[in-house]
Amino acid sequence: MLSREEVLKIAKLARLTLTEDEIAFYQKQLTRVLGHIQDLNQVQTSKEAFVQHVPNDAESFREDRAAPFANPEGLMRNAPAVENDSFLLPTIVEHS
């Protein structure tokens, strides 16, 4: 079982503030997720068994030609707030 402190550390990395109920909830849920990873660790992935797909030069690279995307405005429309053609976010305070 994940400790309360471990959950709080993960929450901090994810910039989340959790209630007491949520801490208890994530202790259980994250423990289950990690348990699944434990299961995956049993899969045989020695060097011989693990062969990464190695494509040839032609398929792994792109020639350096610029082609502007046709609909950048469409991407902006996904944003909750826009100002001066920029994504507007709440003021960022440098995290320390």
Add this chain to the structure above:
Amino acid sequence: MSLEKYESVIGLEVHAQLMTQSKMFCRCPNQFGSSPNTNVCPVCTGQPGSLPVINKKAIELGVRAAVALSCEIHPESVFARKNYFYPDLPKGYQISQYERPYSTQGHIVVRLKSGDEKRIGITRIHFEEDAGKSNHESYGTLVNLNRAGVPLIEIVSEPDMRNAHEAGQYLRALHSILRYADICDGNMEEGNFRCDANISVRLRGTEKFGTKVELKNINSFKFVEKAIEYEIQRQVFAIESGEKIIQQTRSWNSGKNVTEVMREKEQAHDYRYFPEPDLPKLMISSKWFEQIKKEMPELPKEACERFKKAFELSDYDASVLTSSKELAKYFEAVVAHCKNGKASANWVMNELLGRLNAAGREIGDTPVSETQLAALIKKIDSGEISGKIAKTVFEEMFATSKDASSIIKDKGLVQISDPAALESVVRKIIEGNPSQFAEYKAGKVKLLGFFVGQAMKETKGQANPALLNELVKKLLDS
């Protein structure tokens, strides 16, 4: 405070944008100064389902840099995700290289003001993508993603530098190499060449490194040197007053000439690096590598050797003239027009660079063009003006950007090479100084110089010096 007791240890990290047409993993233009968020697409804004594809040219430029910096190149390297949260990083991770960079173990040899050379090691070079840009306003943060995904190489030095001057020279040499090889345009104001410095101090003779402080994003060579100098003194002073150096990130305030705390590093960053699953391993075949090597542009040290041979320049002159690509190009253009390498070197180094430095200007905004300087040198070579007058003319050219010929005409500075005209001047001087003439005749031959000087003064320096000398001697002895 006793600075001499301490030794500082400096390592630099440089981020250099690669001069490609398109971004690292998408086809958006790699272009500075476009309207905000116009060079963006699903890939570089981190839209679900989009996939990165590696820009071949970016890899080639990176390999070029590794060759130029005498680095080892690894035929197989791996892209990794560096996870952190910041609004200008839309994917929530930066594609970088971590455990297996494409290049390691290189070096640069830099020239110090003492005349010595120093070899500074390069730990590694790796590829990564740039983040977007945040502008902090009172009402919130504005994010522009035009820069997100622009290709970068990060060049990490060994902690080999011991003072601000060495760090400055390392940066200048690195900058020059990247510019020469057309890898990075080197524009520091636009942030295309950025430097972070790690600095610690320790008692001389000790092995263990002191606690290091990181200086972030300093945008000129001069500021890097000033910031490091300040930081070394600050740390020594703190230690001497019994304080402990805290590991932190600081920035240079160029208005106040001090470094200031940006953030304390209370714990090592947890970037949760892992191999980028959306990209294959980066394979650089030997065939490709050979091809890139074959297409390498000339590097500063090669240009230096060529200048020495072609224009019969000293080691020092050639290294100054090839210290930047712009300067080397300028010099070559001057020689091409006037066909006098030695004179071109003297004029560019002594007169032009001297004045540019004094005015705090770069060769890029010289008021005297290559052809203008060449025309001036030609006038000296043809005897139209003396070297001395040429300096006056050049001063005027530098101030007004006018051609030498129009300045010479306007000010009536043409050299007097007419023997009859000069002879009358010399006679006048001799007649006006009877006692010196008598002394000369009595054997005080040193007075020849006096008569030449007076005649030169009379002609406002415009007399042809060789001819004048000859005439004075002839008339005194007749």
